[in-house]
Amino acid sequence: MVEVIFIWIAAGLTLAIFSFLYKDNPFYKVAEHIYVGSAAAFWFLYLWFFDVEPKILGPFKEVFHKYGFSGMWAHFGAEQWILFIPIFLSICMLLRFIPPTAWLSRWAIAFTVGMAAGLGVTGALQGYIIPQTQATLLPLWTGNPLTSFNNLIIVIATLATLFYFFFSKEHKGVLGVFSRIGITFIMIAFGASFGYTVMARVSLLIGRIHFLLFEWLSSFFH
Amino acid sequence: MLFLYFIFLLSPPGNVKARDVPNDAGGKIEVTWKLSPDDSLLDFYIIFRQTQTEAGWSTPETLMIVKRGLSKITDTDCKDGVKYRYIVRAVKGEEWVDSSPSNIAISSAQWFHKKRASALILLIIIVGLLLFFIQKARKGEELFIRKITGLDAIDEAVGRSTEMGKPLLFTLGLGTIADIPTIAGLSILKRVSKKAAEYETDLIVPCFDPVVYVAAQETVKEGYMEAGRPDLYKEGNVFFLSYDQFGYAAGVDGIMVREKPGAIFLQGYFYAESLILAETGNSIGAIQISGTTAVTQLPFFIAATDYTLIGEEMYAASAYLTKDPLFLATIKGEDWVKILLIAVIVLGIALETIAYFLKIPLLHFLKQFFTII
Known part of the structure; x- marks a missing residue:
């Protein structure tokens, strides 16, 4: 019974979101606000549970439980001390809510x-430019005409x-010619990417339609 | 006990060697061994690890079990500075035999990855070129930057929106503040906010990431101040919307159809929500200027928006919009890096082609230099 209720909620919200294809309406507004709020x-x-708790509080917890608040300071290692940097920066960020100290953010x-x-420079070098x-x-010649042609392209x-x-x-003269060839190749690549991505989106739509037809509508007959 | 041969039928694995994994961040030791002569008869190998303590070697602990035929593992659970040694046990049914212990190995982190020397050399060249052109710009040399239509259209879009009495909408996408396209988007946001202040037009900036939201607030405030109209700045117009991809898309779509902005700027890093946003913007008749480095989303922007900044055109935005000689110098430096790369590629292609015909392995040196592991 509970499962059927949830299927109905999911189907209702799916249809409410789809209703945007017609125009903005109260059903879409309700679904949008539920989505953003949830x-x-x-x-x-x-x-909280995957970042703050394990990465910030976690390393302190063990020492705190073992030695108490007053004793834990003497038993902090590098693992704990280094965390004071992100904690300090986080506090700076939160100080935005207090106007006189907002500049600290x-x-x-x-x-x-x-x-x-800094990371972007080395990341781009090692991740994109060099590879x-x-x-x-x-x-330009590999013995195989097709591979050689591929390499040339x-x-x-x-x-x-x-x-x-x-x-x-x-972009004039020779540079203009090369840059026009360049943008042509870029557009060909984008065309291929467009088709590929549209296929992936269609599969998402199929998933949703499948849910409406086979899970939601079939719940009418149970 | 462990080192005794309990069963004499099996031959032990030999030559067990342990060494710190080179060029890593520490915490790893590589263990290799010579397969047992009876390898084909075995079920598997068990690798034991011993740690040196003040009282001597600890009791062997089982590290992992590997199938027969394998002669190498990496222990990824080591503490740097601790002495370890390893024993490999060959197992067949109830029978087993242990190797002699390996040499002692200590894991450690390396400051420099020797196989990434090409990245360092290229980085030094790039920085050198940038500094050279910055120095030239400081001496007052005129630097040219070609026309970028998408950036020229910003003023036109803000003006059109003002004439229609409609607000502007600017989204920085789903990137975090650590993404370079977001930083480039912020520089465009500054220009847009300055123009919005000059034309007295509202600017709405819904944000996906909380840190980007704070940075966007600062940027817009600065733009209004530079235009001399801090009184027009509305803090509530730059707001955090949602940290969920499609929640954000649904929210921005809602704002678009309700506020009906005259111009929409989609500048930053986008994922699957790009077309949802761009199509909604298109449906309300807004002039749209998009820009991203996300290769998979650029086709959608090109199809659905009026102007698109493709990849590096976004990065050139701050130089283009401010015409600051120092920024222009970095663009000039980047172009010289491209010339250098083109030269390297042409040379490399020539070497690879000659290497194919002459079969000289030495000619692959350039390709090997650029091979990063």
Whole structure:
């Protein structure tokens, strides 16, 4: 019985969301607000139990239980002391709610953005630039005409795409020709990606329609 | 007890060696051994680990069981600085035989990954080029940046929205503040907020990530201040919406159809919600300017929005919009990095092609240099 109730709720919300395809309406508004509200509750609990509790409080708990509040400080190791940095930054962030100290939240943002920029540079190098360069170092003749042609396309597409992303020169003359070839390859790649992703989305829709037809409608006959 | 041969029918695995895994963050020891001559008859091997304590070697603990034919494992549960040794037991039914203990191994972390030297060298070159062009810009050299239509359209979009008496909507997508596209999106947000303040148009910024929300608030506030209109800044217009992907999409869609913004900016990192947002924006007749580095979402933006910043065009935004010589210098430096990469690729292709015909392994050196493990 409980299962049937939940199927009805899920089907009702699915249809309410689908009703947006017609136009904005009260059913969609109700579903939207339930979704946003329940997502906020879910993520609060998720972040508490999977981030704050195990990563911030967890390492202190054991020492606290063993030595008590006054004794635990002497028994903190590197694992505990290092956590005071994120705790400090978190407090800085929360100080936004107190107007005279709100400026302190900028420290936390500055730290995060700086760290992200630094990691982004090495991450892009090791994750994209070097592997892409390595994968483009291909022989133009491999003994197999099809593989050789494939290699040629990879090489031309990579080089032309690099030319498209030249910003400090006007795209005229030879650079203009190469950049046009580059954007053509980019669009071909996007076309392929578009078709591939649409297929994945259609499979999601099929999943939802399957739920409505075979789980929800079939509950009428039980 | 463990080192005694209980059954004499089986031959033990030999030459058990343990070593710290190189180029790692520590905590790992690699154990190798020579297979037992009776390997094909065995059921499996058991690997035991002993830890050195003040009282001597600890009782062997079972580390893992591996099938016959395998002669290498990695112990990923080591403490750095602790001495370990390993014993490999060959097992067949009720019979078993132990190897001699391995050498002593201690795991440790390495500061430098030797096989990633290419990344370091490239990084030094990139930084060198950037510094060189920044220095040139400081000396007053004129630096050019080509037209980027999507960025030129920002002023047009804000103006059109103002004329229609409608607000602007700006979304930074689902990226966190640690994502570079989000940071690039913030620089575009600053420009949009400055223009919104100049034209006295409302700017709505629903945020997905709480930290991005704080950064967006600061950015918009700064934009209004730069325009000399801090009085027009409405804190409630920059708000946290939801940390759930489709909850966020549903919320932004709702705002679009109810507030009917005249211009929508989709700038940041997007996932599957990209088309939902862009199509809703399209359905209300808003002028839309999108930008992302997410390759799988760019096709949707190109199909459903008026202007799209493709990948690196987003990163060039701050230089393009501010025309700050120092920012322009970084763009120039990046272009020279691209020239360098093109040269390397052309050279590498030539070497690989020659290597195919002449069969000289040495000619693969460039490809090997760029191989990161």
